[in-house]
Amino acid sequence: xxxxxxxxxxxxxxxxxxxxxxxxxxxxxxxxxxxxxxxxxxxxxxxxxxxxxxxxxxxxxxxxxxxxxxxxxxxxxxxxxxxxxxxxxxxxxxxxxxxxxxxxxxxxxxxxxxxxxxxxxxxxxxxxxxxxxxxxxxxxxxxxxxxxxxxxxxxxxxxxxxxxxxxxxxxxxxxxxxxxxxxxxxxxxxxxxxxxxxxxxxxxxxxxxxxxxxxxxxxxxxxxxxxxxxxxxxxxxxxxxxxxxxxxxxxxxxxxxxxxxxxxxxxxxxxxxxxxxxxxxxxxxxxxxxxxxxxxxxxxxxxxxxxxxxxxxxxxxxxxxxxxxxxxxxxxxxxxxxxxxxxxxxxxxxxxxxxxxxxxxxxxxxxxxxxxxxxxxxxxxxxxxxxxxxxxxxxxxxxxxxxxxxxxxxxxxxxxxxxxxxxxxxxxxxxxxxxxxxxxxxxxxxxxxxxxxxxxxxxxxxxxxxxxxxxxxxxxxxxxxxxxxxxxxxxxxxxxxxxxxxxxxxxxxxxxxxxxxxxxxxxxxxxxxxxxxxxxxxxxxxxxxxxxxxxxxxxxxxxxxxxxxxxxxxx
Amino acid sequence: xxxxxxxxxxxxxxxxxxxxxxxxxxxxxxxxxxxxxxxxxxxxxxxxxxxxxxxxxxxxxxxxxxxxxxxxxxxxxxxxxxxxxxxxxxxxxxxxxxxxxxxxxxxxxxxxxxxxxxxxxxxxxxxxxxxxxxxxxxxxxxxxxxxxxxxxxxxxxxxxxxxxxxxxxxxxxxxxxxxxxxxxxxxxxxxxxxxxxxxxxxxxxxxxxxxxxxxxxxxxxxxxxxxxxxxxxxxxxxxxxxxxxxxxxxxxxxxxxxxxxxxxxxxx
Numbered sequence: 001x002x003x004x005x006x007x008x009x010x011x012x013x014x015x016x017x018x019x020x021x022x023x024x025x026x027x028x029x030x031x032x033x034x035x036x037x038x039x040x041x042x043x044x045x046x047x048x049x050x051x052x053x054x055x056x057x058x059x060x061x062x063x064x065x066x067x068x069x070x071x072x073x074x075x076x077x078x079x080x081x082x083x084x085x086x087x088x089x090x091x092x093x094x095x096x097x098x099x100x101x102x103x104x105x106x107x108x109x110x111x112x113x114x115x116x117x118x119x120x121x122x123x124x125x126x127x128x129x130x131x132x133x134x135x136x137x138x139x140x141x142x143x144x145x146x147x148x149x150x151x152x153x154x155x156x157x158x159x160x161x162x163x164x165x166x167x168x169x170x171x172x173x174x175x176x177x178x179x180x181x182x183x184x185x186x187x188x189x190x191x192x193x194x195x196x197x198x199x200x201x202x203x204x205x206x207x208x209x210x211x212x213x214x215x216x217x218x219x220x221x222x223x224x225x226x227x228x229x230x231x232x233x234x235x236x237x238x239x240x241x242x243x244x245x246x247x248x249x250x251x252x253x254x255x256x257x258x259x260x261x262x263x264x265x266x267x268x269x270x271x272x273x274x275x276x277x278x279x280x281x282x283x284x285x286x287x288x289x290x291x292x293x294x295x296x297x298x299x300x301x302x303x304x305x306x307x308x309x310x311x312x313x314x315x316x317x318x319x320x321x322x323x324x325x326x327x328x329x330x331x332x333x334x335x336x337x338x339x340x341x342x343x344x345x346x347x348x349x350x351x352x353x354x355x356x357x358x359x360x361x362x363x364x365x366x367x368x369x370x371x372x373x374x375x376x377x378x379x380x381x382x383x384x385x386x387x388x389x390x391x392x393x394x395x396x397x398x399x400x401x402x403x404x405x406x407x408x409x410x411x412x413x414x415x416x417x418x419x420x421x422x423x424x425x426x427x428x429x430x431x432x433x434x435x436x437x438x439x440x441x442x443x444x445x446x447x448x449x450x451x452x453x454x455x456x457x458x459x460x461x462x463x464x465x466x467x468x469x470x471x472x473x474x475x476x477x478x479x480x481x482x483x484x485x486x487x488x489x490x491x492x493x494x495x496x497x498x499x500x501x502x503x504x505x506x507x508x509x510x511x512x513x514x515x516x517x518x519x520x521x522x523x524x525x526x527x528x529x530x531x532x533x534x535x536x537x538x539x540x541x542x543x544x545x546x547x548x549x550x551x552x553x554x555x556x557x558x559x560x561x562x563x564x565x566x567x568x569x570x571x
Numbered sequence: 572x573x574x575x576x577x578x579x580x581x582x583x584x585x586x587x588x589x590x591x592x593x594x595x596x597x598x599x600x601x602x603x604x605x606x607x608x609x610x611x612x613x614x615x616x617x618x619x620x621x622x623x624x625x626x627x628x629x630x631x632x633x634x635x636x637x638x639x640x641x642x643x644x645x646x647x648x649x650x651x652x653x654x655x656x657x658x659x660x661x662x663x664x665x666x667x668x669x670x671x672x673x674x675x676x677x678x679x680x681x682x683x684x685x686x687x688x689x690x691x692x693x694x695x696x697x698x699x700x701x702x703x704x705x706x707x708x709x710x711x712x713x714x715x716x717x718x719x720x721x722x723x724x725x726x727x728x729x730x731x732x733x734x735x736x737x738x739x740x741x742x743x744x745x746x747x748x749x750x751x752x753x754x755x756x757x758x759x760x761x762x763x764x765x766x767x768x769x770x771x772x773x774x775x776x777x778x779x780x781x782x783x784x785x786x787x788x789x790x791x792x793x794x795x796x797x798x799x800x801x802x803x804x805x806x807x808x809x810x811x812x813x814x815x816x817x818x819x820x821x822x823x824x825x826x827x828x829x830x831x832x833x834x835x836x837x838x839x
Contacts, residue, residue, distance in 0.1 A: 115803075312591055392748070
């Protein structure tokens with residue numbers, strides 16, 4: 001193997017910045033490698049990757065020192081256009097990367113701009129390699145997140161690059177989509193020898209797909225190691241904000257050394273070590289609240305709910321069919337199901353943002369047809385998927401204050417202070433929400449919802465596009481806040497959120513309720529998981545592979561479950 | 572008060588209609604044509620009404636453009652807006668003329684100028700409803716427009732559904748979270764409130780869009796947009812077929828016929 005990217009003492013400072021974003025970076029990436037770049041927020045991961053295609057220093061003109069060579073070309077003497085033939089870049093917010101109306105135009109755009117006569121052939125080839133030929137004539141705004149991501153990838157692939165950089169592929173697509181993308185990247189890497197560089201937070205994807213790992217800290221690589229060695233340094237990763245995959249934590253809890261890459265490997269490793277926990281069922285406490293003495297108050301009731309949308313072609317596309325659902329006080333519901341299953345529609349109807357075409361919804365004693373959505377906002381708070389869509393004012397405080405002050409609550413200011421304190425954002429109260437980090441933005445939207453003092457909190461994908469640490473903090477916060485609101489419904493793809501937070505899971509498929517179960521029941525039902533295309537968290541899968549009953553839903557539960565076994569092993 | 576889901580005259584409907592119009596999803600006769608020929612066809616009908624004072628010719632031209640609009644399958648929103656504009660424009664001009672001592676002759680003169688305007692409007696509606704963004708931008712390129720303009724046109728179309736979606740969400744947020752109030756006389760107070768929300772919605776939309784455009788600009792750079800060597804390739808994709816020639820020829824004959832009619836029949 002020969003090096004395709006070589007950085008020699010590269011430093012870079014953005015114009016106007018007071019310190020270097022990249023500091024003396026020395027890094028070599030071999031051709032054909034599959035590299036994961038990891039590191040905390042602000043460690044310079046993205047800037048590093050932008051030196052590969054010359055955006056740094058040609059587009060971002062700052063102070064550049066050192067030497068960067070890509071495929072034998074010194075990037076300083078080259079141009080973004082020239083380097084783009086070698087290095088393709090897929091952005092984290094890939095939707096904004098799509099600039100043409102239809103998929104085919106989009107994919108052919110690059111080759112066409114460079115005057116390549118075989119642009120059509122290249123486009124066709126790229127779409128075929130990613131299995132999206134059937135989408136060629138779709139408008140880009142019709143695509144689902146996963147499809148749009150593949151289109152963005154195809155559009156850089158059409159340039160036949162030798163290196164592809166993908167910035168946080170998991171951020172904006174569902175887990176099934178993310179796995180599909182990684183499979184495609186692996187295929188490109190294996191069959192076409194394309195070097196792949198991903199910026200990634202999720203240890204489970206890194207250990208499953210990457211060949212080597214670069215850990216960035218404060219503008220410089222700490223090390224560049226093969227993935228097995230990197231995974232073994234779990235503690236070091238944890239200090240840089242990359243918690244170990246659950247299976248590695250699980251092995252550590254049993255003092256079993258090793259860095260399994262998949263659940264099957266972990267199960268085999270634990271069996272070989274003789275550390276298979278048996279008969280630990282008593283260790284997990286029975287779920288509280290399962291045998292409630294009296295029926296709980298219904299917060300929202302939907303009966304024979306039907307709804308649909310008009311399409312561009314003019315026909316009515318049904319989304320929900322004759323659906324019945326009651327949300328009781330105390331419920332923490334996770335609404336799961338693939339894209340297009342009707343999750344968002346159901347939530348919008350429950351919150352009274354829209355009224356159903358058929359059936360009725362009674363929210364907190366009020367028929368949603370009988371009053372305006374603005375009045376219903378006193379009963380239900382709806383948190384949109386992208387936090388910035390909820391930042392309507394120029395500071396977090398003003399945003400949180402908007403609802404209570406508008407309703408003339410005398411204690412509005414005290415309430416705002418209290419809520420901001422609870423989500424630990426008081427120090428940032430006067431900043432515009434858009435300037436906060438991803439996790440802080442989510443907490444700010446939670447604050448907005450809380451200040452509305454709703455009976456029902458509805459949140460659309462509250463943990464999407466967060467790194468693991470921020471995700472855990474949002475889950476913990478949801479957990480803490482459950483006392484304040486009567487019931488919460490969360491639409492999500494995040495099985496960690498389902499496992500660790502929900503008390504009730506509603507599986508939607510094609511507008512019907514496929515199952516209404518507890519998380520434990522969901523993860524024990526293979527047929528249901530397969531039908532809803534859900535992948536349980538690693539710890540659940542591991543617990544099942546080892547025959548634990550009940551299955552642990554979190555690493556903490558795993559520790560409790562295996563605690564008795566652990567003493568046996570060492571006895 | 573009882574809320575229900577409406578299929579027409581709702582915000583959702585306006586959005587769908589705009590998308591259908593912009594992306595020419597209804598098809599229609601001119602949607603199958605070469606963009607250059609559509610633009611040429613349009614220019615012919617846009618100029619013709621101004622070269623005559625014959626009332627018969629003007630009426631005939633109006634009929635030609637009205638038939639074209641029907642063949643182009645113009646949607647109800649655009650057609651409705653056009654009719655509304657046409658009728659109110661005439662009514663207000665006539666009212667003004669009448670107040671200042673006008674009579675039936677004034678009305679005829681007003682009808683004449685309004686019919687000319689209407690013909691041109693209908694022709695432009697028919698043409699632009701039939702051009703999807705890619706066609707329009709390639710057509711402009713072929714007619715010598717700068718690359719940046721052609722791209723801007725197609726990118727503008729690309730952004731439209733996104734901005735519409737964004738506006739809808741921000742507007743909903745404002746409506747849900749701001750102080751509710753009475754509807755007022757004829758719903759005027761509600762209308763005023765909604766107007767305020769619409770203006771307030773611009774602040775978040777601007778900032779959210781500005782952030783996303785940064786990625787777009789960078790990505791354009793990496794994909795050789797500024798390298799700008801694709802002009803010939805794009806233009807080479809256009810081709811003029813029999814349909815194009817037939818449509819333009821038929822229209823030309825019809826326009827000549829309209830003038831001939833004007834020479835024969837004297838109206839007004």
